[in-house]
Amino acid sequence: MPELPEITLYKEYLDATALDKKITSIDFLNTSGLQAPKEAFIKAFEGNKFTGSRRLGKYLFIETSGEKALVLHFGMTGKLEYYKNQDPPKYSGVVFSFEDNDHLAFVCRRKLGKLFIAESLEEFRQRKELGHDALDLSEDEFLELLESKTGIIKGVLTDQHVLAGIGNLYSDEMLYQCKIHPKTKTNLISEKDKKQLFRKMQKVLEMAINKEGVRKDFPDSYLIKHRKEGDDCPACEGKIKQIKVSGRSTYFCPSCQKEQK
């Protein structure tokens, strides 16, 4: 379930399990996500160690003791699983085995995840033209990013070239909490509301990280607990509606979030 909060959790998981151990072999159970030939992955990482990691929006950038870095993108269903003394988990794509015989699997049921080899963080950021990580920018930078935008706000929030890390679920959530209709044109949002959006963005993402991405533990006042057409809005008498915005299912409360044109 990977948007920025989930990637943060994967980072913590990787850092706690798989660092500073020599990678003795790499097994490719499925090669569909590889963005370079598997020989290149072997050459770059076998015999080296993972030494640390950074979150870049929805990407996990993993530093190594070698020249290259490994970058993971989890698609819609990707995750990491660390294990020992057993078969690889179902839907494993690539398995890294360490000198202590433990393993780290990149698991991806729908095979929409991707693995990249990068020269450096900056090189990769530029290659993907990634915007600022959503939890790594100031209010001023946020306001400046929105300044030049005329498109609908949900599209801007989820455009990884503008802001990296926000996806379908959490963009709906922060707009709901700000009482902004998801199709509002960005240039029609007041300065005050943009500042509120910045605060809610941080609050929503941080809450999700604190709850370790477990949705049933999220506050009932959150839209995320009511992502169903016709469900009761937790804040008013309204009913939740589902619409399509740029092809994605979008949930909102028409009564809290008035459309302005």
Place this chain on the structure above:
DNA sequence: CCCCATGTTGTAGG
């Protein structure tokens, strides 16, 4: 069988 699903990317058109 049909439709849905936390993502990205390329294409077409306004």
Place this chain on the structure above:
DNA sequence: TCCTACAACATGGG
């Protein structure tokens, strides 16, 4: 140039 919609990718679950 910027913006929007839409198909494609792949596959399990309701």
